[in-house]
Amino acid sequence: MSDDRRMLADMLARFLADACPVEARVDVAYAAPWHSEAAWTGLAELGAFYALASEEAGGMGGTGFDISVVFEALGRALCPEPVLPTLLGLRLLAAAGRHVDDVLAGQRVAVGIGEVDAPYDLDGIETRAEDGRLTGRKSVVYGGAGAERFLIAAQNSGKLALFEVKAKDAQVSGYGMIDGGPAAEVFLDGAPGELVLADAQDALEDALDAGALALCAEALGAMEVVQGILIDYLKTRKQFGQLIGAFQALQHRAIDLGIEIEQARSIVILAASAEGAPEFGKRVAQAKFLVGKIARLVSEEAIQMHGGIGITWEYPLAHYAKRLVMIDAQLGDTDWHLERLMGALSAE
Amino acid sequence: MDLNFSPEEQAFQAEVQAFLAEALPAEIADRVGRGEEPTRDDMERWHAILNEKGWLAGTWPAEFGGQGWGPIELHIFEEECAKASAPRIVPFGTKMLGPVLQKFGTPEQQAEYLPRILDGRDWWCQGYSEPGAGSDLASLKTKAERDGDVYVVNGQKTWTTLGQYANRIFCLVRTKFEGKPQEGISFLLIDLDTPGIEMRPIRLIEGGYEVNEVFFTDVRVPVENLVGEENMGWTIAKYLLGHERTNIAGTGFSVQALAQVKALARQVKRRGKALIENPLFAARLASVEAELEAVKITNLRMLSKAAAGGQLGAEPSMLKIKGTVIRQELNDLARRALGPAAAPFPSEDLDNLAIAPKGHAQNAAGYFNNRKISIYGGSNEIQRNILAKGMMRG
């Protein structure tokens, strides 16, 4: 890791430990507005979002490794702040050559791609634009509750295009997620939209891949914390007059998790290194597939090896476990990405 | 072996189905079918309906108000109930304490408590586990010291399921501190209204409330509330465990969950097609269905052995492991089928927003909550230990 990135990682870790400690998150992330306005402002003031955009776009980073560093830190802290939509938004706005100063300064943007019948599917988008007015519904828009503006993917003159819609021009129904954080349903009924990109297919694919990489890094950070919590527990919980970590049945499983997490780290590094290269999509698909699988394994096994305590609200592990499982439902699950890889195989 | 039920068993099955179709209130079945916890009122109503039919405690002998059902009839009854989305019968009175009192209780205890279990005047909960005594139950510390004609109870129980609705708790307590830990445990009935008892809720992972901590400070319990003899609690607990192990595979719940996943996968779309046509998803579904078919037969094989008077050794442990893993996999498939639509925190608003097909908003919550089924009642690791012990002995 470069010195700059190490500094960024340290700074973020210190800030997040202060601004969203896990104990406080347990309340903040599950009640409207489902995140902390103060933590959000703090992240913006810290300049964290600059790491998500390239210099040409007005930022100071934007590479795969910059994205990973930020999201791994967010994952370690189990931070519910809606940074993912900011990353997607920055990426899309940059592709359109737009100014991103306000987003870098902390303006909340959310990106509406998925729909009820096409949660991950760019080909299945039915929202349409006619004469600059949008009609359709975007479902489970991450960060949608509280966003000031939306970037909406819609069919327009036979192409997939990107529009900007102001929150006040759409009907936004916000809610919280089972793993914390804000989302929304966005209903567009002839809502005025400003065309941002007339042919947005490539930009959307790239943004989704960058987002999937971010999620993988977030999961990696969270998995490492879970592994730490688990090992501490195995070294303190006693049953039958001994530490439960003395039972080989549990030792081997805890070690297997460690092995899988190393695999996750490797594939995330590979995907991050491919950012900007032609094979980025394939690497991201490999990463999201593996990480989705491993994240579920890690959370289920960690809960099981804790016994009842692992499924209590009061115990931070439970919230990490929820995030880790639900990350699979964002921007394509393991099956979705495995199919991408299978498709690429038959094209080889 | 014959894989079909006998004609009498089939007739019984049809009778249960007809009864459920008629007597199970639709709004309760709806709620349970959606994966929501039945309300207290739901459970009380359903118990009363079953009691009127004489089926609330079907395995109890007729003299105590039951039907004297054997293991196969019980199995048929419970499978059909699960498939029809009936609320589960709260087991603490009917399946646990009832059989214990019938075997170890005094005639006074039987006369006092058994009718009250059936007619709903008493709601029992189970006070075994403690913060330091989970898998290793024998290390429990809650103590009961004799003082004239009362025991004075001090200590803490935890994970007390539905304790918030209960008026009584049966506890394992320590009455002797020397010797082997198993030999100093007694089985005590405690009225939750007794001064010195405090119940505190424990919130679970998905946000729901079904378990509690119970604190006992100088709680005075009459000695006639002791079941069996002093220091005989471990024997009673082991006897009870045998009863707890019926229906342990929960295949009825899995059959119902499988039907739900299939219905969901027909409604939900990916890449323009119904998810059920997606080869990866279909492969997962087909393979768990095969596993479920096998465990159903494994279950029946063991039941017919028990019905023929054979001793079940470690077999229930096998059923528990397989049954829970299959059910959890089905829960995972439902969550997975919904994709992002599984993510919202369940609330009434969500039904109005129709993010997920109607009745499926609870799937992720159900998946997380059901991590419990491989932990409670003896974790899957403990079941493996039991199986391994049997193997090394045999």
Ligand SMILES: Cc1cc2nc3c(=O)[nH]c(=O)nc-3n(C[C@H](O)[C@H](O)[C@H](O)COP(=O)(O)OP(=O)(O)OC[C@H]3O[C@@H](n4cnc5c(N)ncnc54)[C@H](O)[C@@H]3O)c2cc1C
């Ligand atoms: C939702 C829920 C409801 C419950 N309801 C009740 C109730 O109503 N009444 C009641 O009395 N109790 C109840 N329980 C408690 C339940 O029985 C215990 O949680 C269970 O026995 C496990 O104990 P523990 O949670 O303390 O885990 P521990 O015993 O601390 O186990 C932690 C981990 O170590 C493993 N482990 C322990 N010993 C060994 C070993 N020798 N070899 C290998 N692995 C081992 C376990 O399998 C587990 O993975 C409930 C629990 C839950 C979660």
